[in-house]
Amino acid sequence: MQRYRGALARLQAVGLQSARGMAAAAQPAPAEDLIEVTVDGQKVSVPKGSNVLQACDAAGKDIPRFCYHQRLSIAGNCRMCLVEVEKSPKPVASCAMPAGPGMVIKTDTPLVKKAREGVMEFLLINHPLDCPICDQGGECDLQDQSMVFGSDRGRFTEVKRAVADKNLGPLVKTVMTRCIHCTRCIRFAKEIAGTDDLGITGRGRDAEVGTYVEKLMTSELSGNVIDLCPVGALTSKPAAFTYRNWELKTTESVDTSDAMGANIRVDTRGMEVIRVVPRLNEDVNQEWISDKARFQYDALRYQRLNVPLVRGEKGLQQASWPEAFAAIARAASKVQGHEMRAVAGRLADAESMVLLKDLMNRLGCGDLRSEAGFADLDADTRSSYVFNSTIAGVDQADAILLVGCNPRLEAPVLNARIRAANLAGVPVAAVGEQYDLTYPVEHLGANGDALDKLAKNSDYMKRLKGAQRPMVIVGAGVLQRADRDAVLAKVAKLVEKGEVVREGWNGFNVLHDAASRVAALDLGFLPSARARASKAAPKLVYLLGADDYSEADVPPTAFVVYQGHHGDRGAARADVVLPATAYTEKYGTYVNFEGRPQSTKPAVASVGDARDDWKIVRALSEVLGAPLPYNSLDDARRRLADVAPHLARRDAVEAPLWLAGEQWKAAGDRKAAADAAPLASAIANFYQTDAISRASKVMAKCVRARQNPIPGLHAASVGN
């Protein structure tokens, strides 16, 4: 029922958008496209093309299932979903049977009960009875359904079969004897992830799910098969044997490993994060998350900063908070406001950024930047730096052009959505370096010149114009280039000529790769005009969780304050280190690349003497003699709403205004020349992009595994 409601809500949402002036490609099913069926004497209407199982769901009847999954193709091989249909001589597999008008379906007859019992008995013939040592125990579909639908005895007295476990890499643990051959994992790998890693070999009793030759899963989404597997055949390797699911406390939060803001559930026991699993959000991540989001949590135990540190004669030494603040105050008293600089890191939350901005401004400093580039990006027009079409908009697009981006590494879940669109027939083209995106991409050139050529009445231009909802996706790598203005001017021309932005549809999108970036731009965490013009090197640099700063941003002679949660590059360079909380330990607003503000929630307590980021900035402001008037999280969030009102509307996207390309004029006027280097993604190593993932042992194992995806075959070529 839940699922069907979701589908209905999706249909309605699409309908709403079309009411706002979008072309009429996806309308809600009109009345004549509904068919009426009877389920257990109750009449329900379902859209044409639904199957019997969906009809039963719509009627509120729960049908047991193993192989059916609403986001995967239909396999119909587990037979658990048998129901009785009038005039059919045998029970039918409801997931594989299209619903016809006037069908009379029965789900609670003795025949159905018997059929389910029989299927259950067959499934359990070869299923080991190892629930007490199985990680799926307690949340296992097979366990639950055999309790409800199974018989209390079996007639099988022979020897159960055993299957060799497969090595799928450092993330997915396999106990293949438990597999019930539902093929969900195979279909996921093939359809969603787009890597044909898994398959079935052998038949009958000898059927095995595996990779045929020993080969690791090469998808960035591979962890999702753990959720999909209805039994304990595929479980999490890093969390193996560490928990029972009923011991866990769950917290609904948001992922910060990329800029997508995937909705996650953080499961904890005591002080420890035990696992991270996705949370359903049709508008963002559907029900998938990337492997980094799922498995980087082990880093929350390693390399944590848990006490303030002050650099003394013997390097960084432990200090108390007042001592650390005093050290900063001493250094700050020697420099003037305009000699300071603040750099926000990839994982900075919006609250701490707005407070730091206020503090810096009060001290007379306007030099605020985000790490790794585009300090001077013009953020006056919001539509010029967010993903205007929204993630759900990908489903409606009918032509997609990628400019210098690699969504597979920058936002794997988005890539899966683009792939789904592509499978549905939407052509994807790319300008920039060539990447393996798991779907065919028409490559149109590598650098800025190619964009010029495209804009000049090319064949592709015509197609772009002809499309109803074209999308242009510009990668963050483009924004980080020295010749950004020139490239953006070319993109602007392309967008204008291709009429990518039209009534009711904004197809211009920027795909950011850091969780903090859009919030930083929204809040104007950007250098002031004076700071932009100034050539003087700053004498005091405040790193707000910045570990990927460019060397030029932090001069060697500067006094450096680092506020963050992991001992990484920033902390090593710092003179004073202030320990802060990580995303699983605090309330923090993160704005995803669509411009959707979402909040993380504390799942575990902070470690040691660490404090929440916004509190640190607030406390420091008082010691520096410029106290900020925000004493609670609500105060900080009110301030956030003052600066950027759309950040007060959580979980919703405020559609930005498109100023008919006016914002490009300034960039175009600067007349910078584009260089010939190919437009490339800024992320080369998916598994290690920020301080957390770099501290993760699991992620390090993944990197090693990727270098050698076929163990035993030396120096195999790496996908990307």
Added chain:
Amino acid sequence: MSAQASARAVLGRGMRAAQAPEAGHRAAKNFFVEVCRCLPWVLKNYHLEELTSVEQLRRNVASMFRKYSDVSSPEVIDLLVYKGREELEMILMQHKQRHHLITQYIHNPAKDRVAKPATMSPFLEAFYKSN
């Protein structure tokens, strides 16, 4: 008057003060004088010379009396004198030890109890304590 004699005098008069509530301010003044008379002996007996002087001690004691200068009700004055005498008795009988006197009388308790200067906002104070 020897030290022992003055101690006896104090102990003896303790009863009388309690029985005469109408004595009012005079009772307090008399009591103060009594305390002052004992101070040289206290200084010597508890080896407090190395830390303070009779004058200093007297000043401290006086400030403790003055703290209650706004009290006018005879009952309360009587009670205060009674409690003060109790204290004095304990000192003279050596039921108190040296560190009691040092912490209670050598540093001016009236002064010590002054609240911390408010250099910090409640937020910062809470911040230093925990997250």
